[in-house]
Amino acid sequence: MSKTPFNSYDRAWINANLATMDCASPIPYGALCDHAIVVHEGKIAAIEPMSSVSLDPKMPHVIDARGAWITPGWIDCHTHLIYGGNRCREIESRLKGQSYVEVARQGGGILATVRATQALNESQLVAAALPRLHALAAEGITTVEIKSGYGLTLVDELKMLRAARRLAQEAAVRVSTTLLAAHAVPPEYAGRPDEYIDLVCREIIPASVGLADAVDAFCEKIAFTREQCARVFAAARAHGLPVRIHAEQLSNLGGAQLAAEFAALSADHLEYLDQAGIDAMAASGTVAVLLPGAFYSLGETQKPPVARLRAAGVPMAVAGDLNPGTSPFVAPRLMLNMACTLFGLTPEESLAGVTRHAARALGLGDLLGTLSVGKEADFLVWEIEHPAELVCEFGVPRLRQRVFQGRDVRV
């Protein structure tokens, strides 16, 4: 082995079992037992078997993992983390028997959150979101994607994106931002969705360059048509922004296929995805982001076609879809468990869904998602005997240490 990295390390963890999640390995979870992992300048500098390492726990900056498991830092690649208010009273009404349509007629639904979000300034949005972000971090999240989409005006969409950027400075978490101005038709454009899409394409997307890392659209009967989403994607492409889509959640409008035509990073939800959509995603390398929290919360029965996605080799990520209406959960491990019990993923696929494939869904696959030399030193030290425990158990605290950019951060 090369001795060089061990002569100039910032920190080293020894006597660790690594779930590298590296797909090049034929071993489940890319496991490397009894290894050392070395960090230098925030990056993973070396991974070596203990038998070839001369580090001892008495040396400065050497941490004895004592047989604990280390996984890559977890990535929640689909959240609506920033919002005003909450919709628990509305959910209560639904649980007491009111339909979603009746709730919406009484002023509930996405537009209730839009009103509450528009009413807050940027600092108030940051303050509202921060407890949720801290809770995600405490569960092992080191990178989170945050969407706009509750502003629906130029000023309010940009305000949400700025709040998302500020959150990255308030917590030891990497934030990836997504413009979701095409989330719902704002009330002032009721009956004129094409005019609102004009605003999104001509003003909001150009103004979001530098603030948004990607552009998303909600392709659904209750939101925007395939043609309207195509216009949003064309505008995003013209401004050099990659695209993602909310598609095939409640019906099949061919949104995933459209997104694949634009080489989308991901297509998300996908309960009603058909074979043509699967084939298009496989051909374009688009990640399928599964969101079991919304499926569970809405009491849906149509499941995403996991077996056919697997057969086609489409990478599957798992995310929380944290939002006040249909997935008000800060519970990454519960999402991983639901992806297995509700959708049929294996625990290893589920863990890949919050690491390697989630990184790819954000266009960050070269930097994050596996324990590999040269990648960011974001990783988690767990008190477990096998990685399956992270997915099969829920609620048992197992996270010993959270490492972000090579620094250990309080759990």
Ligand SMILES: [Zn+2]
């Ligand atoms: Zn969503």
